Amino acid sequence: MTIQQAQTEIEEEFELFDDWMQKYEHLIELGKDLPQISEEHKDDEHLIKGCQSRVWLHARLENGRVRYSADGDALITKGIISLLVRSLDDQPAADIVEADLEFIDRIGLKEHLSPTRANGLLSMAKQMKFYALAFQAQNGDAHG
Amino acid sequence: MTAVEVKELRKEFPILSEQVHGKPLIYLDNAASSQKPLQVIDAEAQYYCHNHSNVHRGVHQMSQRATEAFEQAREKARVFLNARETAELIFTKGCTDAINTVAHGFGQTLSKGDEVLISHLEHHSNIVPWQMACQRSGATLKVIPMKADGTLDWSEELLTEATRIVAVNHVSNALGTINPVERIIADAHAKGAQVLIDGAQSGPHMAIDVQALDADYYCLSGHKVYGPTGIGVLYGKLDRLKELPPYQGGGDMIKEVRFEGTTYAEPPFKFEAGTPNIAGAVALGAAFDFMASVGVERIARHEESLRKMGEEALMGIDGLKIYGTAENKASVISFLIGSNHPYDTGVLLDQMGIAIRTGHHCTQPIMDYYDIPGTARASFAAYNTEEEVLKFVDGVKRVAQMLQ
Numbered sequence: 001m002t003i004q005q006a007q008t009e010i011e012e013e014f015e016l017f018d019d020w021m022q023k024y025e026h027l028i029e030l031g032k033d034l035p036q037i038s039e040e041h042k043d044d045e046h047l048i049k050g051c052q053s054r055v056w057l058h059a060r061l062e063n064g065r066v067r068y069s070a071d072g073d074a075l076i077t078k079g080i081i082s083l084l085v086r087s088l089d090d091q092p093a094a095d096i097v098e099a100d101l102e103f104i105d106r107i108g109l110k111e112h113l114s115p116t117r118a119n120g121l122l123s124m125a126k127q128m129k130f131y132a133l134a135f136q137a138q139n140g141d142a143h144g
Numbered sequence: 145m146t147a148v149e150v151k152e153l154r155k156e157f158p159i160l161s162e163q164v165h166g167k168p169l170i171y172l173d174n175a176a177s178s179q180k181p182l183q184v185i186d187a188e189a190q191y192y193c194h195n196h197s198n199v200h201r202g203v204h205q206m207s208q209r210a211t212e213a214f215e216q217a218r219e220k221a222r223v224f225l226n227a228r229e230t231a232e233l234i235f236t237k238g239c240t241d242a243i244n245t246v247a248h249g250f251g252q253t254l255s256k257g258d259e260v261l262i263s264h265l266e267h268h269s270n271i272v273p274w275q276m277a278c279q280r281s282g283a284t285l286k287v288i289p290m291k292a293d294g295t296l297d298w299s300e301e302l303l304t305e306a307t308r309i310v311a312v313n314h315v316s317n318a319l320g321t322i323n324p325v326e327r328i329i330a331d332a333h334a335k336g337a338q339v340l341i342d343g344a345q346s347g348p349h350m351a352i353d354v355q356a357l358d359a360d361y362y363c364l365s366g367h368k369v370y371g372p373t374g375i376g377v378l379y380g381k382l383d384r385l386k387e388l389p390p391y392q393g394g395g396d397m398i399k400e401v402r403f404e405g406t407t408y409a410e411p412p413f414k415f416e417a418g419t420p421n422i423a424g425a426v427a428l429g430a431a432f433d434f435m436a437s438v439g440v441e442r443i444a445r446h447e448e449s450l451r452k453m454g455e456e457a458l459m460g461i462d463g464l465k466i467y468g469t470a471e472n473k474a475s476v477i478s479f480l481i482g483s484n485h486p487y488d489t490g491v492l493l494d495q496m497g498i499a500i501r502t503g504h505h506c507t508q509p510i511m512d513y514y515d516i517p518g519t520a521r522a523s524f525a526a527y528n529t530e531e532e533v534l535k536f537v538d539g540v541k542r543v544a545q546m547l548q
């Protein structure tokens with residue numbers, strides 16, 4: 001699945017719900033399935049700044065693809081990051097750097113969050129891309 | 145207050161008919177800031193429409209009207225706090241500004257070996273200014289410990305010969321505890337220490353009598369007593385204010401300015417450098433009128449019954465824990481649902497139109513004491529109804545199910 005396909009899938013999933021309470025219910029469920037970051041990586045170095053609750057994010061390169069794991073202490077935040085992980089996980093670094101995360105706007109997530117929370121969301125997305133960029137530079141695979 | 149009376153009162157608060165996320169607003173974040181009655185909103189508009197100019201400066205009619213309106217507001221603050229004279233009331237931006245005024249001035253009289261005593265229950269506004277004063281002077285900051293129920297573990301032994309000032313809040317914003325300030329003031333005075341009481345959270349909920357309390361300093365934030373933002377009051381005993389070095393320098397706070405040296409005006413003007421928030425003060429005066437017309441005791445009884453009703457109902461929810469279980473509490477319910485983060489609770493209640501506060505409430509030491517990231521906090525005002533409390537409790541039940 002490409003990043004684009006993953007995003008479309010998320011958008012379709014959210015269209016099934018009539019109101020935001022249901023969307024949040026769904027986010028909470030997704031949050032519970034987030035690929036767990038290992039305990040040793042839940043430290044200051046992996047903490048994302050700009051979130052109201054704490055979020056840790058880890059990335060590693062596996063067969064040329066970036067694998068993300070994360071955790072957070074609020075379930076809704078975990079749900080949001082699980083959407084980001086679902087779109088970008090197991091993709092080539094170059095594609096992640098280039099990715100346009102349109103689904104955030106399309107499902108109305110950004111406008112539904114308060115400004116501080118929307119900032120947190122952007123910080124998460126930025127940090128994920130930042131990891132990808134670092135892997136790209138490491139590999140000298142700068143064609144993207 | 146009867147349900148009908150509350151319903152009537154609500155008509156005076158236009159914002160209460162707003163909708164959020166398509167639901168009628170249930171505003172339970174009053175400890176952060178309360179909403180404003182038309183009386184207050186109108187007072188500010190009327191002042192600008194009919195009476196505005198700078199104060200204490202012009203011989204012309206408008207300046208006199210503005211000065212009168214401003215000084216009338218000061219008189220209303222005096223009555224609200226039952227101070228002896230109006231010279232004891234200083235208009236500030238709020239409690240933070242008031243505490244900084246005292247801490248900055250008093251800090252100049254501190255030296256190494258002196259002690260400043262604050263409590264574990266303080267808002268950051270009543271911690272940081274004292275830390276700064278201690279840093280500058282070399283004095284030592286000491287802390288009155290707290291107990292698990294959210295009360296202070298007060299003992300007069302915390303006071304030493306070196307204690308110069310004690311700064312505590314009357315009511316804790318995070319837990320609602322009403323602190324035994326009468327006793328703390330009496331004990332401190334017996335040891336020769338002065339006392340500042342942070343009244344940010346007592347102002348909206350109880351009758352205050354600074355003379356009976358015998359507080360040296362007492363402060364209020366206007367926006368928590370149905371008044372505007374950006375205005376507050378610092379009360380200080382006249383003798384104290386005469387001794388206290390001024391905070392900011394500028395116009396209005398001087399007697400005479402020469403390049404060789406300046407003499408300061410008498411209190412309260414010594415502490416009101418620059419053009420003050422005149423419209424804010426006038427509207428704050430209207431807020432004091434509003435509270436008096438409803439009746440502070442009546443408001444307190446109404447809020448008490450809402451809080452007790454809410455607490456009893458919440459305690460029936462599996463895994464819910466209330467933080468702050470003191471016998472004497474005012475209008476605040478701080479809680480967590482199991483090990484869930486308060487952020488989730490806040491976001492989901494918001495979706496239902498219910499505004500509460502989540503986080504550490506500017507009281508990180510309290511959260512550290514309980515080893516939690518923060519709490520969800522509902523806080524009540526005169527205009528809240530039993531129906532709103534029931535909806536809030538139902539909302540919390542729904543959240544508890546969703547987060548299970």
Ligand SMILES: Cc1ncc(COP(=O)(O)O)c(C=O)c1O
Nearest residue numbers: 238239240267269313317344365
């Ligand atoms: C106990 C207490 N002290 C001080 C403050 C600071 O008040 P302000 O922000 O209005 O200056 C608050 C406000 O939240 C408070 O609750």
